[in-house]
Amino acid sequence: MSLRFSEAGPEFPEQLVDALLTGDVVFLCGAGVSAPQLPGFGALVTRCFASLNVDMSASEQLSFDENRFEEALGSLSRRIVNPTDMTRAVVGELQPPVDADLSHHRTILRLSRDLENRPAIVTTNFDTLIERALRETEEVEQVRTFSFAGQDLPPPGSAGFGGIIHIHGRIADADLGLDETPLVVTSADYGDAYMRSGWASRFLFDLCRTKTIVLVGYSAGDAPVRYFLNVLEADRQRFPDLRPVYAIDAVVTRDLADVRWAALAVDPIVYEYQLDGAGNPTSHAALWPDLEKLADLVERPRATRRDWARAILAKPFADADAAELDHAAWLFSGRRDLWSLAIPTIIDGDWFDFFADRKLWTERDASWIVAAWLVRDLSSPDRFRRAVEWLEKLGKSFADELARRIRQVKDAPVLWLRLWRLLTISRPDRGDHWEDRAYTLMEVLKGPVVLHADLERAVSLLTPALELRSGRSFFDDEPVVDPPRRLSDLAWPRLTLSDRGGASDLVAALVAVPQPLVLLEIASARLRATVGLSLDIGTIEGDYDGNDGAVPSVEPHGQNEHHDGPIFLVELLARLLEPAAVTNRDAVRAQASAWKAMPGILGTRLWLHSLRLADLFDADEAFAGLSGLSRDIFWAVRRELALVLRDRAGDARADLVAAVEQRILTEGPAYYDRYAIEDGQADWRSHALDAEVWLRLNMLEQAGRLTAEGTAELAAIKARRVYLARGVEDHDFFGSYSTGVHMVVGDAQPIIDAAEGERLQVAREVLGSHDIEKQQGWSAFCRTNPRGALDTLKGAPLDDANAPLWRDLIGALSFPEGEKDPDRRPLVVELFGVLEPAEAPFLTLVADRLADLYWSSPRQAEPAIASWWQRLFTAAVARDTEPLDFTRDLYADLINTPGGRLTQAALIDIEARRKANEPIGPELLEALDAAVTAPGRQGAMARGALVFAAGFVLTIEGQTVTPLLEAALAGDGDEAVALRRVLVTDSRLSSVASRTFSAAVLRGVGELTGRGHDLTNAAAKIIAPALSILRGEQTEADWGMGIADAAKALRAGPLALRSGVAELVKQWIHQIDEDRAVAWRTGIGPLLLAIWPRERSFREREFSRHFADLAVESGDAFPEALEQLLPHMTLLEGHGGTYAIERSGVPEKFARETLILLWKLFGPGTTSDLYGVPKILDRLIESLSAIELDRRLQWLDQKATRYE
Incomplete structure (x- = not known):
């Protein structure tokens, strides 16, 4: 593959063009670059002899005639009395002309640069015309920096390699401030440079290992070529990593290339001589314009490539010649930026086969590119046939992408739309990808063509899938089952939907499709599959059906919100019953009977719902069905059965209604007797039975079919259960009822209605109820009437049986919500007084709740409460026998434990005394002593609270805990590690505390793990002192640590610590000074220079983003911040x-x-x-x-x- 810009111009190989674009090319320039303004080597020799007024000897003439010009000059230098005269003559002949034409040199400068845009040009020329061309864009000082000559050459492959490198020396240039260097002009000079000393050959050899070299301005017989390339060819056999060497050379015709290049292992890039003014083929006019075009490509590759791609791809593929195909392959190889242009440009789809054959794209790219092109003309038979072929090649990803794009096409002919839609579903099962989600399918269902496959896919989205969650976190108190008997013994299985967000709308969209019976059959099949899966995973087992609780109502209802699992599938079936019955009543009845036969309860509930529809079943059939229900189903189902009673009893035969009523009146006790009551548990069964019978009898009463016996029983229930002496409300149809944010608020009515002497017993009973609302009734009573709750408990024994009731009351008083209650304070004081006689065993049961109440109580103004500290702390320590979990965050735990809370309360009370200028009582100092020495988990929590407030603790007059805290922090055990973590991750630590606990701080930051604020807080413990010292604000003695300590900690500490520092300095750049440049120069910059590790091993990729942001945030100091931080980035x-x-x-x-x-x-x-x-x-x-x-x-x- 090659690029050619003109008929006579050079063909640039693809490999060379790619190397140019990546900055991997160095041009090696000969005398031809400066011609005809300056003489070539031959003309230079002639002029040199003439200026010295010396004739060539026979041997010199022979060397000259054979183009061995360095030999002629070497002989001349030996013949004349002062060899320096010859050098002066050479320099004199190479002085730049006035108003020199630098166009060639500019072009070379445009081409021969590395990726960091530094010029990288090697030349054997002595003149400084390239430097003069560079001066047009750079300052003189920069030009001088870039100019190298003689043996003082930058090593190829080094980070700083680049510049204009005169390997044979350079003449002086006063305008640029460049001095003359020794010149390589004679055979002796060449021998030293390339053989005896060999510095030039070593340089060029290393250059060839690191860069692609392009010779320009040479012929195959030139001296540098002979000396360099002959050596290189020998080395190429031993060093296969040598890069290609190209030589741009002129020929009369392309088939007459100089064969000497091949002998030198150089790839010639030839161009044809053009006729000069005299008609002779000597002009190089075909070269430099094409090199300029190549430079345009290298400088602005994107725009140039787009123009080329547009011109080539607009043609029919068959009309593109080999060169254009090579161009196209080069344009798209390894790049993705032209696909957006190719899609609207291509007319002939054969181009895509070309892209695939040449491997110019990934399969993922191919899917979206071809699909985007196809949908531009959905009425094209050619594109449809091509789509079939590409579907076979690319498979599912292509089908998905094509389907997505087809949905975006407007006004496509219905016939073609059907064909394309069928094409996109002609692959195997598509799975649950984002294209299949509800909102997408809703658009399909609204369209003019709805396929059976669309209905299947839509219903499949309403079908829950199995999700497993590892662990048994909800049941940690249950023993591990070994060996496991079911899936739930190993993991938590649940049925969940992939797209709950759009499911309700999708149900509505399906109901609107005029194919209700088809949908009913599809959805029924999916429900059967869900039930089968539920059997497999144990969700349905015996008379238990986990799906039953997941569906509050089979028909749409507000209680169904926020439920997962089969809820939407069941709602769909319920909504399809009536429209499907219109289509085929018998088929729907058959489906309903099939639901009843399904394992579990959910199918039966759907069947019961169908019994309510008069168009499907008459009332006698409905009540006959109720009579035939098993006892367990009859009493387990609430809403659907009750609604059948209400809606169909009025039209059913009297004997059928009477039979169902007898079941209601007589069967319940046997159903509830199967539930065993454990020792100490209140018997809730009679309450539950009354509630269920009450609901069913109410339904018959509303239908006007309740007998006298039934009426009498309903009245008796209302008499003995005052809370049921009312009409039926919506929540009565549900086992649990959500009224908003709080699903369970607690039903305190049974306690409120209880007689004064019976209230305690009723409270105990409701605590053991299986009805969660009733179970939470005492808690609700405590919140709404804490005075009544305390009065209920005041005379009760302080024992294990009443401890749960006390816990709820104490909890209700601990953190009151809403406006301040003036009655709370005396109530809390009274409560502590009531509990005064309590013995230690009882206190251990309520110690944690009492600690919360102590924390939030007005203890500072109530000595009777304050005196409880020691009792509560002792009880908390005695009760908590669990080991400390050192994998958890100690501070996050301690603030929610009695040991931590009580210790913090003592510290708060000390602070309050000090602010009021009151003496700190011995009881508070004794509390601190107890906290720091306490054993066990609560002792660790107490010490953690003291460490968290270490700076404050040190200022307490009379305290004696500091040495004990130092000892606790200095330990090697897990508790000491946890305490050090609290110390270093606290957001506040004074210089006094830092000085006192400096050893623990330095050790703690070295043990750091975690993320977020913990990291930055810990980092601040070591770099805040360093910054303060650097800025002269405090000294190392003040902090107990210094700059060297911070540097050592960063070097020895974990990656997390350095991450914290990197994050923290980004924040501080905004806080140290309003002028962020000042903040960098006086704070952050010197700080990082002093403490951040310089070793390469500490350069982590994750810091690059932090440091880049920091440099950008440094304001006007950005250049200097970047210079400092850049070496640390990757x-x-x-x-x-x-x-x-x-x-x-x-x-x-x-x-x-x-x-x-x-x-x-x-x-x-x-x-x-x-x-x-x-x-x-x-x-x-x-x-x-x-x-x-x-x-x-x-x-x-x-x-x-x-x-x-």
Whole structure:
């Protein structure tokens, strides 16, 4: 593959063009580059002899005639008395002409640059015309920096390699401030440079290992070519990593290329001589214009490539010649930026086969590219046939993409739409991908063509799938089953929908489809499959059906909200009954009977719902069905059975209604007797039975069919259950009822209605109820009437049986909600007084709740409460025999434990005394002593609270806990590690505390794990002192640690600690000074310079984003911050990394530095998607137009995907 811009011009190999675009090419320039303004080597020799007034000897003439010009000059230098005269003559002949034409040199400068946009040109010329061309775009000092000569050459492959490198020396240039260096002009000079010393040959050999070399301005017989390439050819056999060497050379005709290049292992790039003014083929006019076009491509590859691609792809594939196909392959190989242009440009689909054959895309890209092209003309038979072929090649991903794009097409002919839709579903099972989600299918269901497969897919989305969650976190108190008997012994299985968000709307869309019977059959099949899966995973087992609780109502109801599982499938079936019955009553009756036969309860509930529809079943059939229900189903189902009683009793035969009423009146006790009551548990069964009988009898009464016996029983229930002496409400149809945010609020009515002497017993009974509302009744009573609750408990024994009741009352008083209650304070004081006689065993049962109440009580003003501290703390320590879980966050746990809470309460009370200028009583100091020495888990929590407030504890007059805290923090055990973590992750630590516990701080930061604020808080413990010392605010003695300690901690500590520092300095750059540049220069910059590890092993990829953001946030100090931080950055991975740059002004203010940063983050080797980079590049170009030619910018622009 090659690029040619003109008939007579050179053909540039693809490999060379790719190398140019990646900055891997160095041009090696000979005398021809400066011709005809300066003489070539032969003319230089002639002029040199003439200027010295010396004739050539016979041997010199022979060397000259054979183009061995260095030999002629070597002989001359030996013949004349002062060899320096010859050098002066050479220099004199090479002085640049006035108003020199530098166009060739500019072109070379445009082409021969590395990816960091530094010129990288090697030349055997002595003149400085390339430097003069560079001076047009760079300052003189920069030009001098880039110019190298003689043996002082930058090593190829090094980080700083580049410049204009005169390997044979350079003449002086006063305008540029360049000195003359020794010149390689004679055979002796060449022998030393290439053989005896060999510095030139070593340089060129290393260069060939690191760069692709292009010779321009030479012929095959020139001295540098002979000396260099002969050596290189020998080395190429031993060193296969040598890069290609190309030579641009002129020929009369292309088939007459100089064969000497092949002998030198050089790939010639030939162009044809053009006729000069005299009609002789000597002009190089075909070369330089084409090199300029090549430079255009290298400088602006994206625009040029788009123009080429548009011109080639617009043709029929068969009309493209081999060169154009090679061009196209080169354009698309390894790049994705032209596909958006190819899709609207291509007319002939054969181009896509070409892309596949040449492997110019990934299969993923192929799917969306071909699909996007196909949908541009859905009425094309050719495109349809091609779609069939591509479906076979690409499979499901292509079918999904094509289907998605077809949905976006408007006004397609219905016939074609049907054909394309059928095509997209002609693959195997498509699974549950995002294209199949509810909102997508709803659009299909509204369309003019709805296929049976669409209905199947839509119903499948309403069918729950199995999801397993590991662990038994909800049942940790249950013994592990070994060996396991069912799936739930190993994991928590549940049936869940993949797209609950759009499920309700999808149900409505399906109901609107005029095919209710078809949908009823499909949905019934899915329900059977769900029931089968439920049997497999144990959701249905015996008389238990987990799906029953997942469906509060089989018909749509507000209680169904926020439920998962089969809820939407069941709702769909319930809504389809009536319209399907109109189509085929017998078929629907058959389906309903099939539901009843399904295992579990859910199918029967659907069948019961169907009994309510007079168009399906008459009333006698409905009541006969109720009579035939098993006892367990008759009493387990509430809503659907009750509604059948209400809706159909009025029209049913009297004997059938009477039979059902007798079941209601007589069967219940036998059903509830199967539930065993454990020792100490209140017997809830009579309450539950009365509630169920009450509901069923009420339904018959509403239908006007309740007998006298039934009426009498209903009255008796209302008499003995005052809370049932009312009409039926909506919540009575449900086992649990959600009224909003709080699903369960507790039913306190039975306790309220109880007689004064019976209230305690009723409270005990409701605590053991299986009805969650009743079970929470005492808790609700405590919240709404704490005075009544305390009065109920005051005379009761302080024993194990009443401890749960006390816990609820104490909890209700601990953290009151709403407005301040003036009655709460005396109530709390009275409660503590009532509990005064309590013995230790009882206190251990309520200690945690009492600690909460103590914390929130007005203890400072109530000595009677304050005196409880020691009793509560002792009880809490005695009760808690669990070991401390050191995998958890100690501070997060301690604030919710009695030991931690009580210790914090003591510290708060000490602070209050001190603020009031009151003496700190000995009882509070004794509390601190008890906290720091307590054993067990609660002791650890208490010590954690003291460590968290370490800075405050140190200031307490008379305290003696500091040495004990130091000892606890200095330990090697798990508790000591946890305490050190509390110390270093606390957001506050004074310099006094830092000095006292400095050893623990330094040790703690070395043990750091975690993320977020913990990391930054810990990092602050070591870098805040360092920053304070650097800024002269405090000394190392003040902090107990210094800059060296911070540096050592960062070097020895975990990655998490350095992450915390990197995050923290980003925050501090905004806090140290309003001027962020000042903040960098006086704080963050010196700090990082002093403490951040310089070893390469500490350069972590995750810091790159932090440091890049920090540099950007440093304001006007961005260039210097970038210079300091850049060595610590690496390439980014994944998504993002440009947000800070995008929202800042650095692209406009510091365009070149911004490009340097982008290059560091997103240059060669990155796995980032470069999202956001193109917009930043556009801003750079807008602010500094010259930067568009920067090779790095063009590389980034090509690699980034533009969403156009």
